[in-house]
Amino acid sequence: MDVTSPKTPRADAALLGFARALRAAGVDASAERVYAFLRAVGELRPGMRADVYWAGRLTLCGGRDDLERYERVFAACFDGSAPDGRTTATAPPPRPRLVVRDGPVPRGPARPEHAPAPPAASLASSAEVLRHRDVAELDSADREQLRRLLAAFALRGETRxxxxxxxxxxxxxxxxxxxxxxxxxxxxxxxxxxxxxxxxPRRVVLLVDISGSMAPYADALLRFAHAASRGSRAEVFTIGTRLTRVTRELTHRDPDLAMTALAAAVPDWRGGTRLGELLREFLDRWGQRGMARGAVVVLLSDGWERGDPELLGAQMRRLHRLAHRVIWANPRKARPGYAPLAAGMAAALPSVDAFVEGHSLAALERLAAVVAGAEPGLVEGAERA
Structure with missing residues (x-):
């Protein structure tokens, strides 16, 4: 990979490819880290390999375990050597594993009754196991696989x-x-x-909470929103301490480019949550003028509210009158013993048509089915618009 040329879109693509290789090797290079890496390279000298090396090491690595992987991937991507002259050996590719399983005896020549059957190669469905795991508990390799699965998602609103x-x-x-x-x-x-x-299909509006309490789920939910906005009438907003419309940033076909553009556009990552005030701002600027009218509005949040819960309840009632359906996906709902006791969640729930989980790939698949009208997911006592 050549990084000796000045900073250009082609050079950015090469750096993003390097970040993808790091994720494949197990380094948790999130969208925020990749954006910080690109900014650091832009401030330094993009044509100098040493600057690229140290910019990536300081921004993309989150712990000691990442350093060895970083050295190995950097050596593989940039001419096989680190900037200080050390050469790093590339780890051999993993060998396929043989799993011995019981199965029917194939037809063929007769053999002794107790003769052991030959081992049969079987590929365990890791994707099926991953579907039901909580996103917050995944390691770097599983997160990379989850990103690939989310890239193939499709979300269409209920037909009208x-x-x-x-x-x-x-x-x-x-x-x-x-x-x-x-x-x-x-x-x-x-x-x-x-x-x-x-x-x-009806328009789908996604409001994604990116506050500090939602940090373990924000990347997966935004990639879900990226897949939803591809080829459908979907609008995406982030909510935290500010309301930011990110539909344009998510038009990139490449999920990593979209996440990098989104990280540059959103100024309030991992901050607090002002759900009531930001929902009022959304309704005043966009929803009342037509974006929410007859649409399926999906809020992806844990319901933690720093502001006045009564304001959130009033704005949710207002949204419920405008939208065709209001769906709330809460990653915390899947936890044992969960009850919507948080002030914000309790105030919003009476105006929600469907209250579903959002902690795993399987939960997001069910959310897509609820949005399309295939599954009701109705909240007990809630009235449909």
Whole structure:
């Protein structure tokens, strides 16, 4: 990998590739760390290998365990040597493991009754195990696998009937097309032309909490939002101490580029939470003007509120009147003995149509099904809009 050229978009792509290789090796290079790495390289000399080395070591490594992995990946990416002249041996690729499992005896020549069966190679489905694990408990390798799985996500809103019509074999008679067909045939009998109304998915609005209490889940939820905004009518906002619209930043097809752009646009990572005030700001600036009208609004938050819970309750009632459905995904809901006793969560819950978990890949899959209307997930006592 060549980093001897000045800072260019191509050089940024090379540095992002280096960050991906680090994650694959087990280093937890989050979007915040990658953004800090790019800024550090920009402030130093991008053409100097030593500057790139130390910028990455100081920003991308989170502990002693990451240093050996960093040395190995840097040596593999940048001409096989560290800036101080040391050469680092690349670890050999892992060998496939053989798992002996019981199975039916294949048909073939007869053999002794107690002869051991030959070992059969089987690939354990690590993705299936990962689906149900809490995101906050994953190590670096599992987080990288989770990112790859989230990149293939798709999220579509519940379909609604529109006023537009399309040609169809069955449906109401289309008088205009039928008359045009008769005129084209000179008045001779012609088959009646028909049309039917079209369906389209509702707009989905995602409000993602990036406060300090949501830090273990923020990266996964934002990557879920990135997948949701790809190819659908989705709007994404981050909420913490400020409200930031990040729909444009998430238009990058590459998830890592999108996360880097998002990290540069959001100024309030790991801060406090002002859910009531920020929800009021969203409704005043965007929701009341049409973004929330008839939409499926999803809040991804643990419900911790530093402000007035009564304000949050009032704004949630206001949102419930505008939106088609209001869904709240709380990562803490999956914990044993959880009850929505936090002041903010308790104030918001009466205005929520569906209250679901958001702690794992399986929970996010169910959230996608609830958004699409495939699963109700209704809150007891809640009324649908």
């Amino acid at each position: 009937r529109t006023a537009r019509r399309r040609p169809a074999r069955r449906g109401q008679v289309d008088p205009r097309r039928t008359v045009r067909e008769l005129l084209r045939r000179g008045g001779e009998p012609a088959r009646l032309r028909r049309h039917a109304r079209t369906d389209r």
